[in-house]
Amino acid sequence: MSIMGLRSHGCPRHxxxxxxxxxxxxxxxxxxxSIKRYNDDEPIPLLVNKIFSDHTxxxxxxxxxxxxxxxxxxxxxGSPFASGHSVSQNLGEILRGDRIMTSDFxxxxxxxxxxxxxxxxxxxxxxxxxxxxxxxxxxxxxxxADNLPGATSFVTVDRxxxxxxxxxxxxxxxxxxxxGKQRYxxxxxxxxxxxxxxxxxxxxxxxxxxxxxxxxxxxxHTENGCPEHVHGDHDGLELHIPPNLDRLxxxxxxxxxxxxDDGYDDGATLKVPITYSVYFKEENGVEWSNxxxxxxxKQDESSMTHWLAVLNSLTICGVLGxxxxxxxxxxxxxxxxxxxDGAMEDGKFKRGGAKKEGLLDQxxxxxxxxxxxxxxxGIDDVSGWKLLxxxxxxxxxxxxxxxxxxxxxxQLLFMTTGLLLLSCLGxxxxxxxGGFVSVGMGLFIFAGLFSGYFSGSLxxxxxxxxxxxxxxxxxxxxxxxxxxxVFILNLFVWAQASSTAIPFGTLVGIVALWxxxxxxxxxxxxxxxxxxxxxxxxxxxxxSIPRQIPPQPWYLHSVQGTILTGLAPxxxxxxxxxxxxxxxxxxxxGYYYVFGFxxxxxxxxxxxxxxxxxxxxYSQLCxxxxxxxxxxxxTGGSSAFWVFAYCIWYYYFHLHxxxxxxxxxxxxxxxxxxxxxxxxxxxxxxxxxxAFIRRIYSSVKVD
Numbered sequence: 179m180s181i182m183g184l185r186s187h188g189c190p191r192h193x194x195x196x197x198x199x200x201x202x203x204x205x206x207x208x209x210x211x212s213i214k215r216y217n218d219d220e221p222i223p224l225l226v227n228k229i230f231s232d233h234t235x236x237x238x239x240x241x242x243x244x245x246x247x248x249x250x251x252x253x254x255x256g257s258p259f260a261s262g263h264s265v266s267q268n269l270g271e272i273l274r275g276d277r278i279m280t281s282d283f284x285x286x287x288x289x290x291x292x293x294x295x296x297x298x299x300x301x302x303x304x305x306x307x308x309x310x311x312x313x314x315x316x317x318x319x320x321x322x323a324d325n326l327p328g329a330t331s332f333v334t335v336d337r338x339x340x341x342x343x344x345x346x347x348x349x350x351x352x353x354x355x356x357x358g359k360q361r362y363x364x365x366x367x368x369x370x371x372x373x374x375x376x377x378x379x380x381x382x383x384x385x386x387x388x389x390x391x392x393x394x395x396x397x398x399h400t401e402n403g404c405p406e407h408v409h410g411d412h413d414g415l416e417l418h419i420p421p422n423l424d425r426l427x428x429x430x431x432x433x434x435x436x437x438x439d440d441g442y443d444d445g446a447t448l449k450v451p452i453t454y455s456v457y458f459k460e461e462n463g464v465e466w467s468n469x470x471x472x473x474x475x476k477q478d479e480s481s482m483t484h485w486l487a488v489l490n491s492l493t494i495c496g497v498l499g500x501x502x503x504x505x506x507x508x509x510x511x512x513x514x515x516x517x518x519d520g521a522m523e524d525g526k527f528k529r530g531g532a533k534k535e536g537l538l539d540q541x542x543x544x545x546x547x548x549x550x551x552x553x554x555x556g557i558d559d560v561s562g563w564k565l566l567x568x569x570x571x572x573x574x575x576x577x578x579x580x581x582x583x584x585x586x587x588x589q590l591l592f593m594t595t596g597l598l599l600l601s602c603l604g605x606x607x608x609x610x611x612g613g614f615v616s617v618g619m620g621l622f623i624f625a626g627l628f629s630g631y632f633s634g635s636l637x638x639x640x641x642x643x644x645x646x647x648x649x650x651x652x653x654x655x656x657x658x659x660x661x662x663x664v665f666i667l668n669l670f671v672w673a674q675a676s677s678t679a680i681p682f683g684t685l686v687g688i689v690a691l692w693x694x695x696x697x698x699x700x701x702x703x704x705x706x707x708x709x710x711x712x713x714x715x716x717x718x719x720x721x722s723i724p725r726q727i728p729p730q731p732w733y734l735h736s737v738q739g740t741i742l743t744g745l746a747p748x749x750x751x752x753x754x755x756x757x758x759x760x761x762x763x764x765x766x767x768g769y770y771y772v773f774g775f776x777x778x779x780x781x782x783x784x785x786x787x788x789x790x791x792x793x794x795x796y797s798q799l800c801x802x803x804x805x806x807x808x809x810x811x812x813t814g815g816s817s818a819f820w821v822f823a824y825c826i827w828y829y830y831f832h833l834h835x836x837x838x839x840x841x842x843x844x845x846x847x848x849x850x851x852x853x854x855x856x857x858x859x860x861x862x863x864x865x866x867x868x869a870f871i872r873r874i875y876s877s878v879k880v881d
Contacts, residue, residue, distance in 0.1 A: 213466060214324055215381030216287040221255050222372065222384070224283040225265060225322040227276055228677050229348060232764045233315045233834050235843040236676040239277035240319065244305035245364055245450050247297035250282050269619055269687075270612025275678040278322065283454060285323065285372065287382055291456040293367075295403025298396075300447040302419075309349065309417045310362045315836065318345035323372070324384040325609050329473065331388045342472040346389045349417070363414035365391035367405070368454040373461035385461050385469040399451045408455060419446050470608050484775040487753035491782040494750050498789035505796050509563070509874045563799035567875060568721035570799070574807035577640040582652040583811070585633025585700075587861025590854060592625040593618055598777045619691070626653070626696040630703025631711070638713045645708040653700040656857070657692055660850065667846055670839050678843075714868075717876035727803050734798050740809070743794050744816030747859065750786045751817070752824060754779045759828050763844070784862055787814050791863035792870050799871075806867055814863015818856030822848060 216222060226240040241249060241262065249262025257280060259265075265278040282296060301309070321328035329342035349364040373386030393414035398405045405412060464472075563570075574580060597618050600606045606613050633652040634645055642648060664680070671679040680688075733739030754776060794813045795806050825848040835841055 213377070213383060215377050215379065215383055216374075217381055218288045220287045221257065222285040222287060222323055223257055224281050224285055224370075225278050226281045227278050227320040227322055227327075229312070229317045229319050230275070230345070231312075231315045231317045233836055234840040235678065235835070236671065236674050236837070236840060237275040237678045238317075238675075239279075239677040240321075241277075241279060242675070242677070244301050245299055245309055245366075247282065247299060247452050249279070252282070254282070254284055255286075268612045268616045269684070270615030270617075272612070272684050273615050273680060274612060275676070276612065277677045281321075283370070285370065285456055287372075287374070288458050289456070290458060291454075293404035293408045293453055293455050295399075296452045296454060298403065298449055298451045300449055302445070302447055306417045306419055306448055309364055313349040313351055313362050313364070313417070317348045319348055320345045321387075321389065323387045325611075326384065326387040326469065327473075328370075328387050328389040331390075340472060342386075342388075344473060346391045349393065350414075362417040363393040364417050364450060365393050366415050366450055366452050367392040367394050367408065369409075370454060370456045372456070372458050373464070374458060375460060375462050375464065375466070377466070383466045385464040385466055386459075386472070394451075394453075396449045396451055399453075403451055404453050408453070415450065417448070419448050473608070483753065484757070488775065488778050488782070490753060491750040491779050491786070494746055495782050495786045495789065498746060498786060498793065502789045502792050505792065509796070509877075562802045563796070563874070565802055566725065566799055566804045567718045569725045569804040570806070570871060570875060571716040571718060572720050572724060572804060573640045574805065576808070578637070578642065578648065578651070580807060580811065581633045581637040581640060581642070581648060582655055583857065584636055584861055584864060585629040585631075585652045585704075586656040587857045587864075588632045589622060589625040589629035590858040591861060592628050593621040594780075594858060596621045598780060602777050623691055623696045624699070626699035627703040629653075630700035630705075631707035632703075633700075634704035634707030635711050635714065638708045638711075645704060648708075649701050649704040652704065653697045657696065661688070661692065663846060663850060667843060670842060674839055717872060725802070725804065727805070728801070730801055730803055734801055734803060740812050740816050741819050742816075743790055743813045744818070744820050746790050747783055747787050747817035748820035748824070750783050751779060751821070755821065755824060759825075759832075763828070763833055783859075787817070787859050787862050788866040790814075791866045795867040795870060806871065807864070810867030811860045811864040814866070815856035815858075815860025817859060818852045821855060822852040825852070 228237050228239055229243065230237045240246060249260075251260045251262055253260045259280050261280050261282045263280045265280065267276055267278060271278070284291075284294070318330075319328075327344045328346060329344055330346045331340060331342060333340050346368075347365060349362060351360055351362045353359065354361050369390040369392065371386070371388040371390070372384060373388070374382045375385055377383045392412075394405050394408075394412040395415045398412050400406055597606065597614065600617060601614070606617060629652055630649060633648060637645060637648045665685065668680050668685070731739075733742065758776070791810050791814050795810055798806055798809060825845075829835065829841075829844060833844070835844055
């Protein structure tokens with residue numbers, strides 16, 4: 179039916195436009211939705227990436243390993259690039275340590291290969307020792323075919339379901355039954371299984387990519403490089419070079435104990451023949467659109483836990499909501515409308531029609547403290563927060579730092595909202611490798627406009643005059659500290675020759691994005707916020723003489739009290755944090771997909787932080803303490819302390835990270851993430867407190 183036909187049948191115009199829009203979007207490329215169809219005997223490129231481990235934060239490029247076949251540099255059928263060619267990657271892939279390159283493995287749709295020899299690599303003693311270390315630390319290998327990571331296949335205990343784990347083991351270790359010593363074996367034969375199904379439009383699509391590694395000793399290989407019975411039982415290829423006893427006797431004369439490995443290199447080598455098999459299996463039970471589901475089966479099993487997390491969050495949020503409702507009733511409905519506690523008009527309290535001028539005069543009362551003491555007994559029934567009407571909007575200390583922090587917080591808030599929205603819509607999906615980081619970086623840079631605008635507007639509200647200085651602080655403070663930390667950590671990773679290290683060219687590119695794009699955007703936003711936008715209007719005027727603040731309860735002026743306010747937001751978040759941490763630090767796949775649950779918990783978290791900040795701010799005002807600006811920011815972000823404490827607990831009780839550099843990376847990046855989280859949530863708390871205070875003080879007016 180045409181669009182005109184739709185209109186003639188009473189369909190609204192906007193529906194017709196929507197259908198037209200959808201018809202055009204079908205022609206767009208959304209990452210993860212581009213289907214590749216193969217004909218029989220058409221080559222399927224196999225890309226090699228990296229090795230990674232749950233026990234360390236250091237990753238290594240596949241071709242940097244000494245016991246793999248180096249790239250031959252030859253072009254294979256159907257590939258425009260020679261083997262060893264680096265595939266172009268986005269910023270997110272580079273930052274997560276991906277080093278994707280073409281390989282010499284040959285896969286042709288529908289063509290099974292019983293065995294094919296790739297090469298025989300000779301490795302020395304140092305390489306053997308490094309291989310043992312990698313196997314001890316549980317490294318796994320990641321290959322990619324048709325944008326799917328090569329997976330190890332598992333079945334559930336009841337054998338009712340199958341699921342994938344990204345990557346396959348580099349090798350394994352076991353105890354020898356002869357001497358009881360631990361032996362290390364390298365996987366050198368790979369059985370590649372490509373699962374496919376017919377596409378309705380013609381051709382075949384890949385719906386699964388499985389790899390079954392095996393260790394076969396060199397003596398079992400024939401002249402053609404393959405074992406005689408490749409799928410039979412074989413002894414494994416042990417990573418072991420017999421010691422040179424004559425050399426050891428010379429180095430340790432008269433010693434009864436000769437170490438097998440003391441770090442010497444006498445030129446002895448170990449031959450590692452590398453072979454592979456390829457099989458194609460038809461799989462009609464999996465749709466192409468659902469081919470990633472097998473990677474998420476383990477996360478699917480925890481859906482009940484996610485629902486419990488949402489229920490826990492709603493319960494906490496509801497309890498705090500009741501407290502906020504009581505406070506709101508007391509201030510706006512009770513104190514203002516009919517309890518006879520007094521009202522305020524134009525900054526002056528009235529009681530029974532008689533004005534108490536001279537008690538709280540706003541601008542010229544130079545004897546304010548004396549008047550307050552003399553009339554103190556006559557205003558005992560006035561709520562404490564009302565007494566602060568002439569001080570509550572007084573400019574805080576270090577306002578030149580608070581404005582840039584709020585600006586950076588708004589920048590992070592925009593970025594986070596955009597990422598969650600795009601993830602829930604499916605645009606940022608697992609097949610868009612590195613997309614989450616890349617898009618997040620783009621949103622952060624673009625949000626420099628918001629950062630500059632809010633920082634400049636708030637700075638103007640505080641009465642600042644050096645808006646260019648405020649702009650520089652906003653544009654350089656948070657990004658500069660973040661980049662400095664990443665650069666210093668990168669030096670440690672560079673020293674380990676790990677692919678996790680950010681290349682120098684990428685660092686230069688990041689600096690260019692920061693200085694050449696974000697800084698100008700912050701400048702434009704700050705100029706508009708300071709020069710064009712009006713300052714934030716306050717419902718009451720500020721007196722010239724600050725009010726004396728009475729002694730405060732411990733929970734209102736101590737660090738412990740501020741930290742305790744972060745328990746409620748942390749209680750909302752900590753269950754979902756367990757899944758996020760497991761994905762980031764253990765699975766290492768980067769394929770966290772339950773963004774619907776995460777978005778729900780995040781929304782509840784924002785509401786909870788707002789409620790906690792309102793309660794804390796109201797308690798502070800009732801104690802006649804008008805220093806709420808910084809306190810609301812710290813109260814909102816105080817849950818970051820508990821998140822970092824949770825990181826420490828997770829490190830000691832769930833992770834098995836070894837090595838100084840890996841531990842340094844964990845704690846440094848955890849601290850950075852908690853700082854970002856605290857800045858973001860602290861901004862939410864600040865804005866909530868400001869809106870709440872404006873509302874209650876603008877309502878305290880009667881005729």
